[in-house]
Amino acid sequence: MVDREHLLTSQQMATFVAAGYLRFDALVPDEINRAAMREMETGIRGAPAGTPLAQAYPATSTIGRILDLPEIQGIITSLVGPGPLFDHHAIHVRQADEDKAQALHADAIIDTRVPSFDIQLMYYPHDVPLEMGGTLVVPGSHLRRINESDIGRYQNLRGQVPMVCKAGTMLALHHGIWHCGRQNKTDRIRYMFKIRLNPVVRQVRLWNTDDLDSPEVSRQLGKGFPWYEAASGRLEIVNRSKLWRYLTGDDTFDTGYWLTRLENVPSTLYRT
Amino acid sequence: MVSKQRQQVLMLYLSNSALDSSVIGWSLYDGAGRDAHTTGDSDTPPYATGLDALKDGWRLLQMSQMIPPYPGDEYGTSFLKHECIFERLESIDG
Numbered sequence: 001m002v003d004r005e006h007l008l009t010s011q012q013m014a015t016f017v018a019a020g021y022l023r024f025d026a027l028v029p030d031e032i033n034r035a036a037m038r039e040m041e042t043g044i045r046g047a048p049a050g051t052p053l054a055q056a057y058p059a060t061s062t063i064g065r066i067l068d069l070p071e072i073q074g075i076i077t078s079l080v081g082p083g084p085l086f087d088h089h090a091i092h093v094r095q096a097d098e099d100k101a102q103a104l105h106a107d108a109i110i111d112t113r114v115p116s117f118d119i120q121l122m123y124y125p126h127d128v129p130l131e132m133g134g135t136l137v138v139p140g141s142h143l144r145r146i147n148e149s150d151i152g153r154y155q156n157l158r159g160q161v162p163m164v165c166k167a168g169t170m171l172a173l174h175h176g177i178w179h180c181g182r183q184n185k186t187d188r189i190r191y192m193f194k195i196r197l198n199p200v201v202r203q204v205r206l207w208n209t210d211d212l213d214s215p216e217v218s219r220q221l222g223k224g225f226p227w228y229e230a231a232s233g234r235l236e237i238v239n240r241s242k243l244w245r246y247l248t249g250d251d252t253f254d255t256g257y258w259l260t261r262l263e264n265v266p267s268t269l270y271r272t
Numbered sequence: 273m274v275s276k277q278r279q280q281v282l283m284l285y286l287s288n289s290a291l292d293s294s295v296i297g298w299s300l301y302d303g304a305g306r307d308a309h310t311t312g313d314s315d316t317p318p319y320a321t322g323l324d325a326l327k328d329g330w331r332l333l334q335m336s337q338m339i340p341p342y343p344g345d346e347y348g349t350s351f352l353k354h355e356c357i358f359e360r361l362e363s364i365d366g
Contacts, residue, residue, distance in 0.1 A: 101311035136312035144349045151351065153283065155299035156314050182312040227296045230287050232349050239347060 002082075006074030007208040013078065013247065014220035017240050020142030020174040024075070028066055028123065028168035035062045036125040040191045046089045053197060056086035063089075063193070066123065075172050078207035079119045080199035087118065087196035094133060094184040101133070102180035103152030107196070110147040111175060115246040116203055117142075122171040123193045124163065132190050133182030134163030135171070140225040141178035143239045151178060159226030204249050212248065221255045234258070277361040278303035282330055284322050286354040289338055292323040297352055304362040322356045330358035 008022070016022050028036075039062045047056040053076075057064035066072060076084060107120065128134040138160050162182055163171065173179070175196070184190050211217070221240050224233050241255045254260045285297035295317040300309045319325045326332065334357045341348075 099308070099310070101313070104311050133312075144351075146350055152311075153299055154285070154297055154352065155309055155311050156317070157285075157297040158295075158317065160312060160315070162312060180311045183310055227285075229296065229353055230293075232353060235347050235349050239349065 002073045002077045003070060004208050006070045007206075008075060008078035009208055009210070010212045011214055011216045011220065013207050014217040014244070016079065016172070016174065017243050017247065018220050018223050019139040019225075020177040021137055021139070022075070022172045023163075023165070024071070024170045024172070026166040026168045027071055027170045028069065028125075030167060032062060032065055033125045033167045036066065036123070036193065037191065039063070040091050040125065040193060044089065044091060044193070047086050049085075049087055050198075051086045053084050053086045063195075067195075072121075072170065075121075075170070076119070076197060079172060079203070080117075080197050081201040081203060081206045083200055084197040085200060087198050089193065089195040092181060092192040092194060094181050094190040096184060096187045096189055098184045101136070101183045103149045104136070104138070104154050104178055104180045105149040105151065106141075106146055106176050106178055108148070108175065110145055112145070115243045116199060118175040118196055118198050120171075120173045120175060120177075120194055120196045122163075122173065123195075124165050124167065124169045124171075125191055125193065126167045128163060128165050128169075128190065129186070130162060130164045131185045132188065133184045134165065134190075135192065136180050136182045137161045137163060137171070137173070138178040138227065140223075140228065140236060142174035142176035143236060143243070144176070144178070146178075154178075157227035203247055205247070209248075218255055276364050278305070278364050280304060280360045280362055282318070282325060282358040282360070284317075284319065284325060284356045284358070285352040286322055286356060289336075289354050291326070291332070291335070291356065292321045293354070294321060295319055302362075304364050306362070325356075325358050330360050333357045333359050 012022055044063055122135060138157055221244055222237055237255050238258045241259050245251055245253045280303055281301045283299040284295050287294040287296050298317045336353060336355045
C-alpha cells in the first residue's frame with residue numbers, strides 16, 4: 001500500500017493526460033544512480049513479459065531498489081494501479097559522438113485501446129546536458145494514432161522537449177508519446193533505462209483526488225501545445241476530456257464546452 | 273569543371289491548409305551533402321510560414337490533400353495534416 005502523500009495529485013494527473021508525460025527531476029538518490037550506472041554497463045536481467053512487476057527484479061538489485069522507492073511506487077500506483085505487470089525493459093545507449101538521432105516514433109505498435117494505457121518509465125542515471133542529447137519528447141502527442149516510426153520524417157516540431165536533466169531524473173510516459181533519442185555530441189556514452197508496465201485494474205481514481213475540483217485541472221486539460229494544428233488541437237482537448245472522464249469516472253466532465261455541445265441532442269418535441 | 277545540381281528538400285508542416293499559415297514543424301534533407309539534419313536538431317523553424325519559404329526561392333512540389341474525416345473517426349488525430357514539400361536546386365562541383 002502506497003502512502004497517500006506519495007500518490008500523484010489531480011493536477012499532476014491532468015498534466016499527464018494533457019502532455020502525455022510527467023518528469024521528476026533528480027528523484028533517485030546519487031548513491032543508487034552510481035550503482036545503476038555500473039549495472040547498466042554490464043547488463044540488467046529482466047523477466048518474461050507479463051510477470052508481476054513485484055517479481056521482476058530481486059529487491060536487492062538496483063532497479064528493484066529504484067522501483068521500490070516510495071515516490072516511484074506512488075507514480076506507478078497513480079497511473080496504472082497496484083500490481084502492474086512487467087512488459088519489458090531496455091537499456092538505451094547512445095554512443096559518444098553519435099551524430100544521428102533516432103527517427104521520431106512511438107513505442108511498440110499502433111495501440112487502439114481506449115481509454116486504458118500502459119506507462120513507460122525512463123530513468124536517467126547521470127546528468128544529461130543539451131549537447132548529450134537526451135530523449136526528445138513531443139508534449140501532447142500521445143493520443144495521436146500512428147504506427148511506430150511512420151512519423152520518422154518529422155525532424156522538428158515546435159515546443160519539442162529535449163530531456164536535459166540531472167542524474168536520477170525519472171520520466172513517466174503514456175505509451176503513445178512521440179519521442180526519440182537525440183544525437184550525442186559529447187565524448188561520453190549516454191545511458192537511459194526504460195521499463196514498460198501494464199495495468200491490471202481499471203485506471204479509475206487511483207491517485208490522491210483531494211484536489212480534483214481545482215481549477216488547475218481544467219486549465220491543464222485545456223492547454224495547447226505549439227506544434228498543434230489549429231483545428232486538430234481542438235480535437236486533442238476533446239480526446240483528453242474523454243480520457244479524464246474515464247480516469248475520474250465522471251461522465252459529465254468537460255473542458256470548456258466541447259463535448260457538452262456535441263452531446264446536446266434534445267428529445268423534447270415542441271408543439272405550439 | 274562540370275557544374276551539377278542536387279536537390280534540397282524542405283518539408284514544412286503548417287497550422288492550417290493555407291500556405292501562409294504558421295510553421296509548426298519542419299524537416300530538411302540536403303542532397304548536396306553540405307548539411308546533415310536529424311531529429312531534434314533545431315528549436316527554431318527555418319521560416320515563419322510556407323509563403324516565406326516561397327519568397328526565399330523554394331519551389332513548392334506538393335501540398336497535403338484535404339481528405340475529409342473518415343465516418344466514425346471524426347475526432348481521431350494522427351499524422352500532421354498540412355504538409356508542404358519544397359525543393360531548391362544547389363550546384364555542386366564535380
